[in-house]
Amino acid sequence: MKSLFKVTLLATTMALALGATQAMAEDTAKATTDTTATAPAAPAATAPAAAEPAKFKSDDEQAAYALGASLGRYMDNSLKEQEKLGIKLDKDQLIAGVQDAFASKSKLSDADIEKTLQTFEARVKASAQQKMEADAKANEDKGDKFRADFAKEKGVKKTESGLLYQVDKPGTGNAPKDSDTVVVNYKGTLTDGTEFDNSYTRGEPLSFRLDGVIPGWTEGLKHVKKGGKIKLVIPPALAYGKTGVPGIPANSTLVFEVELLDIKPAPKADAKDATKPADAADATKAE
Structure with missing residues (x-):
């Protein structure tokens, strides 16, 4: 969460977009895993072969994928931290934004995007501040009780x-x-x-x-x-x-x-x- 507030508006936009793509992939993988988990085990003789390592046509292709996966993991963690602040972004809209941007048919103008992200950034900061204040008050209360109890010990x-x-x-x-x-x-x-x-x-x-x-x-x-x-x-x-x-x-x-x-x-x-x-x-x- 701390690192999220230090990124620039442009970096936030990129991370959100890439994180959405990764989240979609993870949701698909999870659905596949859940389905497999409920299926009866296959006999050893007919067990499927282990998945082959990913193959790419070039080093540039593999580097591009690695970059996307790395940024996706980072943004997935950031999204989880935002959920702790009470902010839950719609993954479908995130994915739609990524796809529309690549297709050069965004539903928002550059000015609209900048204004929306500025408003979003302000919401995140405000929510983070509220959470920090609430956590600090909770820590204060817990500390007061702990010290009061400890003071009674021999x-x-x-x-x-x-x-x-x-x-x-x-x-x-x-x-x-x-x-x-x-x-x-x-x-x-x-x-x-x-x-x-x-x-x-x-x-x-x-x-x-x-x-x-x-x-x-x-x-x-x-x-x-x-x-x-x-x-x-x-x-x-x-x-x-x-x-x-x-x-x-x-x-x-x-x-x-x-x-x-x-x-x-x-x-x-x-x-x-x-x-x-x-x-x-x-x-x-x-x-």
């Missing part, structure tokens, strides 16, 4: 910012500071259990400066020490907020299980720089 604590955490193993030594580099293993999921990141499966811990990640991590990891394990339930405001990122929808509450493997203090000069205000000389230069 050992769960809530900070002033709204962060919830549950220490499984406290660890030893000192808690990390903003300027420290920490090394962690972790698993991240949405409230429904959908996993979006996992350093364990990658087989490689993550190393980062504590003040260089989302606020929920910066605050949460200060409640555990080296060797410790903690569960963080992070509200959207301390994660990716109302925008989200790929794999994490807008207004998502995030659940992390984190193991703090190591803490590497920043060099003294870096730690000092991290705590002082902007350099006065730089500020003077800016003026």
